[in-house]
Amino acid sequence: MKKFLTLTWFRRLVQLFFFVIMVYGSLFMTTFYSEDKFTQALPALSCAYDKQSADYCSLIPLQHQMDHLVSGAFTGSVSLMQALLPTLITLGTFVILMVILNKAFCGWVCPLGFFQEMIHAIGDKLGFKRFHTLSISTLKKVRPIKWLMLAFLVFIFPLLTGLGFLGHEMGDPFCKVCPSRILTTLAVGDTSQLYIDNSTTGYMTLSIIADLLFGLMIAMALTIKQPFCRICPMLALQAVFKKVGLLRLVKNGSSSCDNCGMCAKVCPTDIVEIQEVADKPTNITYSDCTLCGACVEFCPDDNVLQLQYAGYPLFKSSKEYFKKRNKDQRGWEKTTWADVAPK
Amino acid sequence: MKYLIIAFVFSLSLQAQGYINWQPPVKKAHKGASKEHNGHAPRKAKQLQLNNSNPNTTSEAFYIMPTLEKHELVLKDGLISLPRTGMANYHALVVNQTDANGIKSSVRYIYGHGRPSKISPTKITQMKKSDLEIAPSPLPREHDRYKGSNSYKFELHFKNRTLANTKVELSTTNGSKETFKSDEDGEFKVTMPNDFKEVKKGRRANRPAEFILKASHLQDGITYTTTFAMPYHVNPSDYWQSKEFALIILFIGLIIGIFMFRNINKKKKRKA
Numbered sequence: 265m266k267k268f269l270t271l272t273w274f275r276r277l278v279q280l281f282f283f284v285i286m287v288y289g290s291l292f293m294t295t296f297y298s299e300d301k302f303t304q305a306l307p308a309l310s311c312a313y314d315k316q317s318a319d320y321c322s323l324i325p326l327q328h329q330m331d332h333l334v335s336g337a338f339t340g341s342v343s344l345m346q347a348l349l350p351t352l353i354t355l356g357t358f359v360i361l362m363v364i365l366n367k368a369f370c371g372w373v374c375p376l377g378f379f380q381e382m383i384h385a386i387g388d389k390l391g392f393k394r395f396h397t398l399s400i401s402t403l404k405k406v407r408p409i410k411w412l413m414l415a416f417l418v419f420i421f422p423l424l425t426g427l428g429f430l431g432h433e434m435g436d437p438f439c440k441v442c443p444s445r446i447l448t449t450l451a452v453g454d455t456s457q458l459y460i461d462n463s464t465t466g467y468m469t470l471s472i473i474a475d476l477l478f479g480l481m482i483a484m485a486l487t488i489k490q491p492f493c494r495i496c497p498m499l500a501l502q503a504v505f506k507k508v509g510l511l512r513l514v515k516n517g518s519s520s521c522d523n524c525g526m527c528a529k530v531c532p533t534d535i536v537e538i539q540e541v542a543d544k545p546t547n548i549t550y551s552d553c554t555l556c557g558a559c560v561e562f563c564p565d566d567n568v569l570q571l572q573y574a575g576y577p578l579f580k581s582s583k584e585y586f587k588k589r590n591k592d593q594r595g596w597e598k599t600t601w602a603d604v605a606p607k
Numbered sequence: 608m609k610y611l612i613i614a615f616v617f618s619l620s621l622q623a624q625g626y627i628n629w630q631p632p633v634k635k636a637h638k639g640a641s642k643e644h645n646g647h648a649p650r651k652a653k654q655l656q657l658n659n660s661n662p663n664t665t666s667e668a669f670y671i672m673p674t675l676e677k678h679e680l681v682l683k684d685g686l687i688s689l690p691r692t693g694m695a696n697y698h699a700l701v702v703n704q705t706d707a708n709g710i711k712s713s714v715r716y717i718y719g720h721g722r723p724s725k726i727s728p729t730k731i732t733q734m735k736k737s738d739l740e741i742a743p744s745p746l747p748r749e750h751d752r753y754k755g756s757n758s759y760k761f762e763l764h765f766k767n768r769t770l771a772n773t774k775v776e777l778s779t780t781n782g783s784k785e786t787f788k789s790d791e792d793g794e795f796k797v798t799m800p801n802d803f804k805e806v807k808k809g810r811r812a813n814r815p816a817e818f819i820l821k822a823s824h825l826q827d828g829i830t831y832t833t834t835f836a837m838p839y840h841v842n843p844s845d846y847w848q849s850k851e852f853a854l855i856i857l858f859i860g861l862i863i864g865i866f867m868f869r870n871i872n873k874k875k876k877r878k879a
Binding site: 304315392393432455456459461463467476477479481482483487488 | 810865
């Protein structure tokens with residue numbers, strides 16, 4: 265039987281490649297500690313606590329800068345320039361990377377996103393019933409969480425810590441609860457980040473949240489697509505700069521879209537707004553979009569949805585591709601391990 | 608006072624063996640001193656003391672930046688003030704001394720904060736700084752440090768080559784002593800002793816202790832001695848962090864996730 269290479273399979277290979285680099289990169293790319301890494305402003309959850317990683321995400325320097333430097337501008341211990349310059353450099357590098365790949369960092373690079381997709385694939389094969397979409401009321405409750413996480417855990421709490429209003433445990437509260445910290449360190453055989461810390465109430469609370477969230481994420485990923493991505497502050501931070509990205513999801517104004525809703529059904533973050541008909545070519549890279557391209561793959565109409573790079577179409581929807589892709593998907597969903605296991 | 612006595616006894620034991628080593632100068636603890644750390648904000652210039660230095664010998668002391676640039680330092684009464692480099696990552700503080708007893712050296716690595724160096728600290732640990740040298744393989748990475756009960760690998764180098772089957776002694780300011788031997792590749796593994804007393808809960812509540820690795824080698828009638836000294840800390844896993852409870856909480860998270868999935872499923876069925 266002739267194998268059909270789908271965009272999803274191609275994306276999985278890219279994710280696997282980046283997972284190896286992000287988690288184990290310093291083992292083969294450079295030497296230990298990875299020559300200060302490529303950047304400390306990667307728009308994906310590559311963890312600084314992983315001692316073998318080749319890079320790390322922008323959220324850790326941002327929290328440290330709020331705690332140690334920006335707070336100093338308020339107290340007068342450092343000049344405004346000294347306080348803000350590192351944050352501006354981090355955000356500047358972040359923006360450059362956003363221009364290059366936009367929100368595709370989430371869907372194509374992030375190790376935690378790849379891990380959740382793999383857990384979901386395992387759930388499929390174990391025969392767990394998958395949820396194609398969450399209800400609108402659930403989505404309305406879930407969507408603002410990522411913005412609150414970004415505002416409070418990345419900026420406000422670290423800043424208040426630096427100003428002396430909160431204990432030191434709140435200096436980098438997002439890292440303290442981030443499942444990527446536990447995942448990437450466990451992936452290199454380091455169990456030091458899986459703990460309950462009973463030194464203070466604050467540390468204990470944060471460590472309980474972290475471990476609970478990690479367990480919850482694994483269980484939910486078996487049936488729900490990308491459960492943690494929906495509340496991830498990185499998704500929110502990327503959404504702030506999504507307009508500058510060269511890679512975009514575009515919906516062409518076309519009468520051929522019959523509003524079938526397939527695009528929304530396959531979207532891993534349940535962006536129901538994609539199915540709305542557009543009158544003219546419109547950039548529909550929504551805040552929750554990870555530019556995975558699933559909606560383009562499953563659009564049954566010619567040229568309605570496109571992944572564009574600097575205005576040039578990289579991948580566009582077509583009837584022919586849809587037929588093959590749908591058949592491939594049905595074949596994947598039909599077979600579970602229970603079907604192939606020896607009886 | 609207790610720390611003064613420990614440091615004094617510790618330096619006497621080294622002196623007797625003819626080793627020199629870098630150590631932070633012992634200061635009297637001020638009552639009510641602030642325990643708040645100032646993060647990556649500008650700090651006071653750090654000082655280090657060269658213990659057991661013979662004042663009648665010429666010492667060559669230098670500071671190697673993370674970019675591998677070398678800066679000569681001047682010892683004043685065995686004390687050295689470390690220059691501010693404004694550079695992140697490990698710096699090496701090195702001293703070489705030659706006297707009638709042989710050639711002595713000591714290396715200590717100091718983590719700095721500032722702009723990225725773009726060079727791996729492995730290069731600084733592997734570059735030749737002294738004839739006989741103990742090189743960490745590797746140094747603890749950012750967000751990590753030497754901790755009790757953890758194992759760390761080191762290499763023994765002599766004139767840019769690994770030195771096999773040589774005795775290396777470990778001693779700590781908490782009183783532990785142990786002996787190791789480098790293998791055929793010049794490597795040896797050290798498990799830091801968990802020898803802290805009166806440990807309090809919390810990372811900042813406990814002062815680090817100092818460990819020293821000492822090695823000597825006789826070649827062509829010359830005795831080469833070297834030390835490697837660094838601070839090591841209480842391992843939270845030994846006292847206030849629990850992996851067992853973490854696994855229980857993780858398991859509870861898994862169960863809650865499965866229950867949530869069942870509830871959503873039931874609601875969907877009812878709606879259908």
